[in-house]
Amino acid sequence: MTGSVGDAEDIVQDAFLNLTRVRQAGTAVGNLKAYLTTSVTRLGINYLSSARVRRETYVGDWLPEPVVVCADRPGPAEHAELSDSLSMAFLVLLEALSPVERAVFVLREVFGYGYPEVARLTGKSEANCRQIFARARKRVAAGGRAADLAPPPPVRRAESEELARKFFEAAEGGDMDALLGMLAPDVVFQGDGGGKARALARSVTEPRHVAQLLVGGFRRVRILGASMRAAWINGRPGAVTYDSEGRVASVVELDIADGVIRAIHSVSNPDKLGHLGPLSDIALLPKR
Template sequence: MALTVNDVDRFTASRPRLEAIAYRLLGSASEAEDAVQDTFLRWQTADVDRIEVPEAWLTKVLTNLCLNQLTSARARRETYVGEWLPEPLLAGDPMLGPAGTAEQRESVSYAVLTLLERLTPNERAVYVLREAFAYAHREIAEILDLTESASQQIFHRAKKHVADGRSRTEVDEAAARRIVEEFLAAATSGQTDLLVRMLTKDAVAIGDGGGKVPARAKAFEGALAVAKFMRGLFKPSPAKRSLVGGSADVHVTTANGAPAVVAVVDGRVVGVMCLEITAEGIVAFRSQVNPDKLHRATGRWAAADHGEPLYTAF
């Protein structure tokens, strides 16, 4: 039965929420869009007049599509070249979803999305639906075909896994931005000792090039190793300009709600470095340079007012 205009409008109204759920579940904007489109195809063929609560029906269909996707994605990532990191979303991207509470903001942070990769698909789904979208355990149980008590147990287990990986207190946004600017000044100065003092002793640097852009297969670990890497990364060279297609304008912005460094060449985002900053110092750098995961960031960059670059690199 063909959808009425009202039926299409009901789905359209739910689309932003569905995209935000799918992105948190999959860590990929392009895969999230595909999952939402597949949900719409199922909505088209459903007897929508018999669906009492369209939002619940759509969420259930989408979540189960994402669970299937996560299962196959785990197999694909075993053959992925180098480290796998989520696709970053720049400030203002509607796919970031709700940000009214600290839990909602944290659930879409790059650090937490990376930690969610350690969870089982069911743990990830329960965590996202409960923490980011405040679904009741009764509703989650219906979506995932669980008992309410099982949903509660899975949530507590998932939340503990995430909390174990994020045991430090972060600094406020203004202080974090100042730290990022100080980090860039230190990195471009070439003085390793300045960088070391800004990092925690167990700092790490991880890059995702997807086999298309050079990125180290394993993370740099420890303040000194990370500082040396950053000093070299921000040192200009003809090889780097050739790799990215020119000189890159470097901006300080936010990605997934946290401080980030964005490198842009002729309007094209060629790298997003997300920083995890705590009261003790910078604990992690997670850099996305795989061009397949930067298309949406480039589109968002073109549509936003981002001001003048902090400096031009490479």
């Protein structure tokens, strides 16, 4: 719902605090799950209403906060839970929806709630929820590709991990030909620095330009004495960049489909990396 780890945690905490207040006031809660789900849903809608205003003035491309599942290799459970609903491409697509559309879409498409439950959770009529969902699904489908909407099949996860390994090796070694062979013709590179860290001013889309950007970026990583460690980011293969002191500088996620890399998402905005550990200053822009 939020695209933000910290805000999601705050919403869950607020929901439990509200539950505590209700119980202390002597009100009995018959269905705990229904009460908390309703509370979280409506708090999420309120959050999105204010977040949309803030993002109108956001500097550069906006990307969700990266969720690093495991620095090594996650098990099947983590993949199944994250890959279809937390990939950066999918969350960016949801940004096109209104707060209520996003809530209805997530409840129905991601969590599988029936329309009567969605109506109760959002405070809308069942007929209205059907219309909202149909409209939201159409908008999401129109704005993305099949690869953005579906989780990678389990059989292909190992292949994606191997492709990611070869990709990072080629980028580090400056092997342009190898990189070009792994990038889709319509590949997109997006960076999110939030106006606080070095990032692309706008998306790069041509494979050769993307490859040149990658080679230059990895060269700079070596010069700064930084290193990249493989990780699973939002249910997709990627890497975390650490400086020479082991502090987090940036995160890269690869969106892979049909044996090629369709999108590369890089987050260096320090406001979105604090939950991953101590932050590095190597990517920060000079303060004005």
